[in-house]
Amino acid sequence: MREVYRAGSLHEAQMLVDLLADERIETFVRNEHLQGALGELPLTLQPIVCIIDDSKYLAARTIARDFELANRRDAGPDRLCGHCGETSPGNFSVCWKCRKEFAPTDVNEGE
């Protein structure tokens, strides 16, 4: 078993699982049962899409990467954390690193 993708939500994980299933790649989602009770999801409990058969890893990663790029396009520009300076995808509401919530001023404005 090998990890291929950390999803931002269970919905996102499921979309990738479906894509991988189309390619006959068997998957397993770690942490999928932890959501719901928690509201805002700690990053350590993100759903993690894993594949059962390690030999499919490269194919799975290619699909996951394309999926991620498509998601990020929809998410808008990356957000720069005003607290720690790390960049997060535009659809994140908190910094992936320090978990500080983004203020509107944290969006890249090209000042």
Ligand SMILES: [Zn+2]
């Ligand atoms: Zn931060």
